[in-house]
Amino acid sequence: MRSTRQSSNLLRLVAFFFLLSGQTSAAAAAGVADKLDKGQNLTDGQTLVSSGGGSYTLGFFSPGKSTKRYLGIWFTVSGDTVYWVANRDRPLDGKSGVLLLNDDGSQLVLLDGGSRRTVWSASFLAASAAVVQLLDSGNLVVRNGSGGDAYLWQSFDQPSDTLLPGMKMGKSLWSGQEWFITAWRSADDPSPGDYRRTLATDGLPELVLWRGGGGGGGGATKVYRTGPWNGRFFNGVPEASNYSDKFPLQVTSSAREVTYGYGSVATAGAAPLTRVVVNYTGVVERLVWDASSRAWQRFFQGPRDPCDSYARCGPFGLCDADAAATSFCGCVDGFTAASPSAWALRNTSGGCRRGVALDCAAGGGGSRTTDKFKVVRGVKLPDTRNASVDMGATAAECERRCLGNCSCVAYAAADINGGGCVIWTDDIVDVRYVDRGQDLYLRLAKSEFDNPSMGVASVNLATIKSITENFSENCLIGEGGFSTVYKGVQSDGRMVAVKRLKQSALTNKGKKDFAREVAVMAGLHHGSLLRLLAYCNEGNERILVYAYMKNKSLDNHIFGPLPRRANLHWRRRLDIIQAIAKGVAYLHEGPDGSVIHRDLKLSNILLDDELKPKIADFGTAKLFVADQSGQTLVVSQGYASPEYALRDEMTLKCDVYSFGVVLLETLSGVRNGSMQTLLPQAWRLWEQGNLMDLLDPAMARPAPDDAELLYDLERCIHIGLLCIQDMADDRPTMSEIVAMLTSRTSQMEQPKRPTLDSRAAMRPLRQSDVQGSTTTDLT
Known part of the structure; x- marks a missing residue:
């Protein structure tokens, strides 16, 4: 019976992946050409279809409601999904476009057939037997037909708004060449738009979304970053590990280049069609083609929530997407709002300021400081743009270096296994809680460690009574053997759940250990855990305050x-x-x-x-x-x-x-x-x-x-x-x-x-x- 059930399961799984990756086109089966030789041309209305699975098509198109014509490559199964455009800035007015190799095999040229005007071109070393071919990876290449796998030119080196498996983003440290993707201006206009995604190569590699200014310079604004690469995934996108068996991430950091790419693994039949696109609204998406519904299914999008907005909480701020919408931002331990009045108006960009000065100078040097480190658990690490990185240092060496440097404000391991060292000597920005986040070691004055429940707010009993109408029955939500729960309404209108632990149920040890257990709870941060917002430990009262969940249990x-x-x-x-x-x-x-x-x-x-x-x-x-x-x-x-x-x-x-x-x-x-x-x-x-x-x-x-x-x-x-x-x-x-x-x-x-x-x-x-x-x- 078990073998029958297992066979049934296997058949279902095979069927699913066959549907997911069922991509063979009728055009490919009919033998449509995938190559263009010297002396041949491609005119509007003609196409090249990639060999093998026929997954990709090169031809002329008009986007959306536009009547302009462009040369592009699209997914054969989804003709309106164009992932590469040659003449993004110079559209054709009519159907007069012609693609060809020039006579000496040194240029791929797109001409306006009517005026013979060059609309777009790509230059490379001349080859007498040059041939243009659309590969089944989606890469349009020019190669020397006399043999060899070396490409004279490839479209993967000039991406538009989409990253396919086998493409890369980043920078060549030898030539200075950069690879990035840039959004369309609108659904009807593929010219370069306002958003660009790059791989930051200062500090640890991480993916960054920019708005305006050319991606990192000339007034560009950071919109969103993934967090640094930790050896398995980008630190702020832990969900990528859920599909890494299908789309393995690849980050290369060498003397030659720093690049990022990904693959697509064939589980049953062909590998699933997938793409990462930055769209004109400023959202990055990973999409996978589902043949059964004939639609793209979203696996990921970023920014995902308000905490993904770059530096939302300012320097030394900490964003919590699980908190109420009115209080996403807080300060890391030992810091308070730099401008309480601005924070009251929900303008948190000014960040936080340190409560007690560090002891470095008083000790006559970092080696004699009394400063200590507070661990901020489960976070996306701060921007590493101005941080120092040493992949060969141990955790102990990292701590010692930070204490020995009066400018050091925090340190962390460079990879998820605890190896390497990142040291911040400037304000830390863009820190948020994430699932499977890393530990950040924050430098604080010794006196900051006197509060045993550091990490969660302590509120007095008067405040608790105020928001629950003195534990009124009108605010009572429910009662059980160990606690009574009330709904509390704060001055800003935010609702919280107030759990009043019963004295009769608490053990003597429980009463003594309350503050310590609260400290443990406050240090646990995961998207699937209910966050503790505050506590009260006054007199005989032991009270916990949580976010209110209107959908109940x-x-x-x-x-x-x-x-x-x-x-x-x-x-x-x-x-x-x-x-x-x-x-x-x-x-x-x-x-x-x-x-x-x-x-x-x-x-x-x-x-x-x-x-x-x-x-x-x-x-x-x-x-x-x-x-x-x-x-x-x-x-x-x-x-x-x-x-x-x-x-x-x-x-x-x-x-x-x-x-x-x-x-x-x-x-x-x-x-x-x-x-x-x-x-x-x-x-x-x-x-x-x-x-x-x-x-x-x-x-x-x-x-x-x-x-x-x-x-x-x-x-x-x-x-x-x-x-x-x-x-x-x-x-x-x-x-x-x-x-x-x-x-x-x-x-x-x-x-x-x-x-x-x-x-x-x-x-x-x-x-x-x-x-x-x-x-x-x-x-």
Whole structure:
């Protein structure tokens, strides 16, 4: 039965990639020419079609509503998608264009056939047997027909607004030649527009979008940058690693050149058609052709959100896209707004100023300073344009050099594995939180470290009472065994969720450790974690302030009425599962070491305005754990692993088990509950090869011809079964789960039959069984 199911999965996957990359054109099959020899010409109405797959076509076209004529290359399957234009600045007025090689084979010339005026030309070394050819990479080349693969000229060296696989951006350090892409002026005008994308070669390589001024000079303005290359992806675009198996990134930094490019990997049949384009509105997109829908699917766009706007928060500012729209910007620790009045008007470009001067001068030299470093976790590193880079230095050497330089304000590792050294001696700008971001070591005066909860605001009890109307019932959102949650409205109208921890539920150790645990929570930054905005630790009160999530918790949708369930369509549910996995993996393997969530469940996963998940309560569960185990159950019934339910053993693999239940509940629409009825059902359907019968019956079944979705759903359920294995050692780690969810080619073990013996119903009730769970689902 398993072999039949696996064969079915494989066929679906093959079918999906065949559809994705089904590009062979009728023109190619008919043998349309891909070459132009000396003595031949190409006139308006004629085309060259690339050999092999016939994916690309060279010819004359008129863009949009324009009647002007241009020579360009487009995707054969998408005739209006032109990626290269020869005569961008000099259009033809009519259909009189002629493309030819000149007599001595030293120029490729575009003529206006009526006036014999040269509209565009490319010069190269003369070759008696020169030939023009459109390759199936999309590259138009001139080569010497007598042999050899060397090109006399190629269109890939003169890109327009698009980067294809095999092209490059950057700079030759020998010749000074630069490769970049420039947007069209409008949909009807392919002449160079206002936006240009380049590879910055000062400091660490990073991609930069400019507006005006010629891309980096003459008054150009930086609009957006990707963050520096960290050895695997550009630091500010971690999502690129999700599709790096399909489109591997390539950055070359040598004495000869500093360049960036990417490939396209054939999984089944031809490699998928893809392009990176900077459009005339100033947005960079990665698009992939989907043959089944005959449309381009967007894999990425940048800028993505307000925090991608270059230097939005000014020097020493820190942008958080997960914060409320009125407060994206804050200051890094040890700094405050340079102009509070400007910040009050939401003009944050002036940035932040240091609170306490550094000690460098007082010590008579950097080597005797008392300054220390505060780690800013999970960020896109600052602009490295004026930073110094040493790829051979170690982390210890980097710290020592920074302390020894009175001008040094911060340092960081140059690559994701911790190697190399970047030192900033000027203001740091354009820092934001990102998933899988790097650590930035910020230099501060020793006295700045006296606040144990540095990194999140401390608010007084009077302020909390003010925004909740003195904990009025009118502001009450909900109540559970461990906390009461209120909606608070700040003076600027921004809503927050105020969680008031119950004194009766807090242990003595929890009360003592509150500030330290808050500091740990404040240091965790990931797009899938609910951000802690502030806390109150006054008298006997222990209060946490979070962003308010009007869409409430995931269980309100998964187990809610049909309209709410339908809002989470299958692809969205898969995206939610993947995002949750990444968030838990960050907790387990993040910069602060292993953090066990302890109570992962649907009601502790909130949904933001875009229905993206935010994991809540990842730091508070420890505050309710008694000094002696066995007195307070933290993990909710239905989510507890065997080793915890029976022996009170709490490990990272307990979270993995809970995640497996969350995954299966999200796809099935069925609560597992104390009797654990969902898990036996999932296993039976696995054995029968009928996994699609597990899907939420309130939702429409995926279309039979949607091979990609069917494959992803079955693979996801398979992963869920691996997570709920009886033995902790048989369960994958969260990083392995993320790899399986984000790559269809990663290998997966076969799950073992679980015991599924309704363990939770067999033991005596504990405190939280009676009191209920925490109420972050109401925030």
